[in-house]
């Protein structure tokens with residue numbers, strides 16, 4: 001089980017062979033099944049130390065998986081592996097009811113549920129970000145929102161909403177994608193964001209504006225005074 005009680009840095013990858021290289025800096029591995037070759041075999045053969053957060057992102061939310069039942073079946077199967085401590089499920093998949101049995105399977109196997117939403121066009125209004133995270137909290141243990149920053153100042157409202165939920169005792173994970181939002185990946189955790197994502201190798205970024213793993217670990221630890 002990945003409780004996300006505190007900031008959890010995930011090495012985001014489509015290749016579980018990255019795990020040994022991630023161990024020194026990451027708390028967990030985000031396994032992007034939708035970007036992976038033979039994800040089922042990779043999961044079956046995984047014997048690394050780090051727990052897995054499993055994501056099978058559909059193409060409407062920035063991933064490469066078709067948004068079909070097979071995508072959800074793969075998540076339901078994934079939670080049966082002991083190494084899987086959490087799954088990521090899109091908010092739209094929860095709102096349309098298709099995520100219910102996936103969440104149930106996760107709970108049954110002691111895996112946390114991260115309910116996520118992505119905005120690749122911009123940063124929604126403050127009250128809308130609050131609303132999206134609030135909706136996601138209805139379904140998941142952690143509500144995650146990744147927006148796109150066009151200006152550096154777009155991050156201000158995101159930080160403040162993150163802080164509000166943290167003060168209310170809710171688990172949220174936030175980040176602004178894109179160059180203008182890059183600093184949010186280090187700053188949002190200072191205000192309570194529970195999850196960070198970074199590739200071991202910067203060439204393998206899973207979203208725009210990500211730092212490499214060692215850099216993000218250093219920045220977050222520094223800023224949070226670890």
Ligand SMILES: O=C1C[C@@](O)(C(=O)O)C[C@@H](O)[C@@H]1O
Pocket residue numbers: 012030032055088116146175176177197198206207208210
């Ligand atoms: O949802 C997220 C967050 C993310 O998009 C990011 O911006 O770091 C990276 C993805 O791998 C992950 O699934």
